[in-house]
Amino acid sequence: MGFYSDQVVPRLVNVSCGMSLTRPLRERACAGLHGRVVEIGFGSGLNLPFYPAGVDSVSAVEPADLGWKLARDRLAASRVPVERAGLDGQSLPFPDNTFDCALSTWTMCTIPDAGAALREVRRVLKPGGTLHFVEHGLAPDEKVRRWQHRIDPIQKTVAGGCHLTRDIPALVRNAGFEIRELDTFYEKGTPKAMGALAVGVAVPVPG
Numbered sequence: 001m002g003f004y005s006d007q008v009v010p011r012l013v014n015v016s017c018g019m020s021l022t023r024p025l026r027e028r029a030c031a032g033l034h035g036r037v038v039e040i041g042f043g044s045g046l047n048l049p050f051y052p053a054g055v056d057s058v059s060a061v062e063p064a065d066l067g068w069k070l071a072r073d074r075l076a077a078s079r080v081p082v083e084r085a086g087l088d089g090q091s092l093p094f095p096d097n098t099f100d101c102a103l104s105t106w107t108m109c110t111i112p113d114a115g116a117a118l119r120e121v122r123r124v125l126k127p128g129g130t131l132h133f134v135e136h137g138l139a140p141d142e143k144v145r146r147w148q149h150r151i152d153p154i155q156k157t158v159a160g161g162c163h164l165t166r167d168i169p170a171l172v173r174n175a176g177f178e179i180r181e182l183d184t185f186y187e188k189g190t191p192k193a194m195g196a197l198a199v200g201v202a203v204p205v206p207g
């Protein structure tokens, strides 16, 4: 933690993640959310306008105080009650089988141990609950991957610990989920190294 990560990164995230090109993806990820929802890496609340009518409450997990402050207007306009209920996706302060759904958008790139966070999400989801995600990660093409590995150290430094080289579908499966829907593609208007997206819905594998 320091001035750059506390004061600059949340503002960069608010602007870069708030670009209009992310909106259709947020809308897509939020479709079908219902009941009690936990959102990992809530940031500045950019998903709030897209929560559908069936959502009863949102438990937001976000370490950055400034992200939460930047969410103020969106929180005030939100139809859904939102509580900042946790600070670290790797250790969620909720009992097992609490939530109907979980949401993660552009977050698994940044959490230091994304596998641990996904296992925590699995633990707090009810049986049959759904994890909805939009994440960027390791590209399908070798040429793009080489660039991702080259620039990953710079990206991690300037973008608050964001990794470009995480294999998101593999992380989700390895945490004990079955992926029910998955779309992988390059986001239009974004350099391929940063825009290799995985959009999907996963359910905990029983047992």
Ligand SMILES: C[S@@+](CC[C@H](N)C(=O)[O-])C[C@H]1O[C@@H](n2cnc3c(N)ncnc32)[C@H](O)[C@@H]1O
Pocket (backbone or CB within 6 Å): 013, 017, 018, 040, 041, 042, 043, 044, 045, 046, 047, 061, 062, 063, 064, 067, 087, 088, 089, 090, 104, 105, 106, 107, 110, 111, 112
């Ligand atoms: C690129 S931003 C995305 C923010 C938001 N999900 C969005 O779509 O606009 C990554 C977010 O993950 C949060 N984050 C970092 N470490 C985390 C952790 N251990 N647990 C939960 N969130 C974390 C950051 O503070 C930041 O808000």
